[in-house]
Amino acid sequence: MSIIKLKNIYTPYCLKNINIEIESGELIVILGSSGAGKSTLLNVISGLNEYSGNVYYNNKNMDKVPTEERNIGYLMQDVHLFPHMKVFDNVAFGLKVRKYSRNIIREKVEKMLYLLKIINIKNRYPKDLSGGEKQRVGLARALIAEPKILLLDEPLSSLDPRNSTEIRDELFKLHKHLNLTTIFVTHNFSQAKALADRIIIISDGKLIHYGSAVDIFDKPNKKIESFIKVSNL
Amino acid sequence: MKIKFKENNMISVVPIAVFIIIWQILGYAAQTPLFPTPVKVVFEFFNLLKNGVLISSLLASLWRVVVGLVLGSIAGIITGILMGSNKIFEKSLQPILSILYPIPTLGWLPLLILWIGINNKLPITLIFICAFFPVTYNTLTGIKEVKEEYIKSAKVLGASSKYTLKEVIIPMALPNIFSGLRQESGMVWRTVIAAEMFAVPSGIGSLLINAESLIRVDVIMVCLGVLSIMCLSFHRGFLWLENKMIGEWR
Numbered sequence: 202m203s204i205i206k207l208k209n210i211y212t213p214y215c216l217k218n219i220n221i222e223i224e225s226g227e228l229i230v231i232l233g234s235s236g237a238g239k240s241t242l243l244n245v246i247s248g249l250n251e252y253s254g255n256v257y258y259n260n261k262n263m264d265k266v267p268t269e270e271r272n273i274g275y276l277m278q279d280v281h282l283f284p285h286m287k288v289f290d291n292v293a294f295g296l297k298v299r300k301y302s303r304n305i306i307r308e309k310v311e312k313m314l315y316l317l318k319i320i321n322i323k324n325r326y327p328k329d330l331s332g333g334e335k336q337r338v339g340l341a342r343a344l345i346a347e348p349k350i351l352l353l354d355e356p357l358s359s360l361d362p363r364n365s366t367e368i369r370d371e372l373f374k375l376h377k378h379l380n381l382t383t384i385f386v387t388h389n390f391s392q393a394k395a396l397a398d399r400i401i402i403i404s405d406g407k408l409i410h411y412g413s414a415v416d417i418f419d420k421p422n423k424k425i426e427s428f429i430k431v432s433n434l
Numbered sequence: 435m436k437i438k439f440k441e442n443n444m445i446s447v448v449p450i451a452v453f454i455i456i457w458q459i460l461g462y463a464a465q466t467p468l469f470p471t472p473v474k475v476v477f478e479f480f481n482l483l484k485n486g487v488l489i490s491s492l493l494a495s496l497w498r499v500v501v502g503l504v505l506g507s508i509a510g511i512i513t514g515i516l517m518g519s520n521k522i523f524e525k526s527l528q529p530i531l532s533i534l535y536p537i538p539t540l541g542w543l544p545l546l547i548l549w550i551g552i553n554n555k556l557p558i559t560l561i562f563i564c565a566f567f568p569v570t571y572n573t574l575t576g577i578k579e580v581k582e583e584y585i586k587s588a589k590v591l592g593a594s595s596k597y598t599l600k601e602v603i604i605p606m607a608l609p610n611i612f613s614g615l616r617q618e619s620g621m622v623w624r625t626v627i628a629a630e631m632f633a634v635p636s637g638i639g640s641l642l643i644n645a646e647s648l649i650r651v652d653v654i655m656v657c658l659g660v661l662s663i664m665c666l667s668f669h670r671g672f673l674w675l676e677n678k679m680i681g682e683w684r
Binding site: 269283286295326327328 | 591605683
């Protein structure tokens with residue numbers, strides 16, 4: 202059964218007639234050049250962007266459901282940790298909103314911090330964190346309310362190669378361990394190849410490919426070949 | 435490290451010492467009540483302290499400043515938050531504030547004398563006006579400067595608009611709010627002194643104007659010294675509070 206279904210999605214100035222169905226537990230990578238509409242697509246799924254068409258989670262129409270009630274994990278491109286909160290409070294934010302008791306918050310947050318190997322920095326402010334640590338904290342914050350869907354907008358783009366590979370592997374493990382449905386935006390082919398169950402390619406707001414990684418890397422058709430050439434991916 | 439600290443202290447103490455010595459020499463040479471020596475000023479300071487005039491004047495001014503500043507700041511912060519979080523509120527209030535804000539605070543004095551009369555409420559109202567407008571604008575700017583992405587992040591994490599305002603937007607606007615408060619910490623003292631000089635027969639301003647009519651330059655200099663200390667203390671006080679509240683994460 203599809204966990205996310207997008208039907209005839211249009212957004213002002215960007216997406217044009219996007220139709221996608223994503224199965225539960227899949228890891229989908231969205232590829233496309235800058236300005237193609239990759240982030241807009243994530244914003245449509247999360248309800249942050251205006252759109253026409255329909256978005257379904259588990260066959261339930263979400264068009265009228267506001268972002269704050271959709272319970273999705275979303276790690277935005279620049280993470281945007283709240284600068285006035287320590288790591289612990291940043292991660293606890295989603296639980297405090299849901300009015301969990303103090304003890305449960307402490308227990309869940311510490312468990313998540315251990316899982317992401319950042320328990321040692323729980324009392325630091327975001328300004329004192331490295332790029333990799335910020336990504337891990339952002340990921341912990343996105344996952345703390347146990348969402349079933351995780352949206353990642355170029356989470357590795359600002360990291361050095363070593364950190365990037367490390368966090369990529371970590372993400373893959375988390376995706377399996379927490380049984381998430383993950384949508385991962387990137388413009389990096391090697392990341393896509395390493396992670397994806399299926400790949401979406403968007404160009405100028407249009408869906409030009411939705412299929413397995415093999416279709417793209419091993420037997421690309423002319424459309425994909427020309428996209429790769431033009432996008433310089 | 436210690437040596438460097440001592441050197442820095444010396445750099446700031448030496449010019450003051452030189453200034454006082456030159457002042458003492460010039461004052462001694464001039465031999466006129468219009469230019470008293472620092473020794474005479476210090477003597478007068480203790481004299482005013484002993485007879486209670488300085489303390490009662492300072493307390494009268496301080497009370498007005500604190501009440502006016504606290505009320506004006508609270509009203510300014512609330513108005514700024516309302517304007518920053520509600521477009522209708524912002525659009526309705528913006529034109530009125532744009533007209534009233536440029537009026538110099540002391541320009542209100544004649545009108546307020548007629549409306550309120552000459553009593554304690556007059557300088558308090560002036561200080562209220564003095565603090566209200568800048569604090570409102572700084573709060574509004576602080577709220578507007580919070581990046582949309584932080585608000586979106588809070589939404590995705592399940593926060594309502596009200597919760598986001600309370601837990602994300604207002605704390606992130608605090609640096610701007612404090613900057614407004616610090617700016618006004620000196621202005622409110624200037625305002626209270628002017629009000630007391632021209633309209634209220636008590637406080638440091640009143641002591642200053644009385645000293646002027648009696649040609650007591652030594653008393654004037656004592657008052658100016660006290661004012662300088664008060665302005666500096668208020669500025670440092672807000673700086674301390676700012677560091678205490680947001681210094682760790684900024």
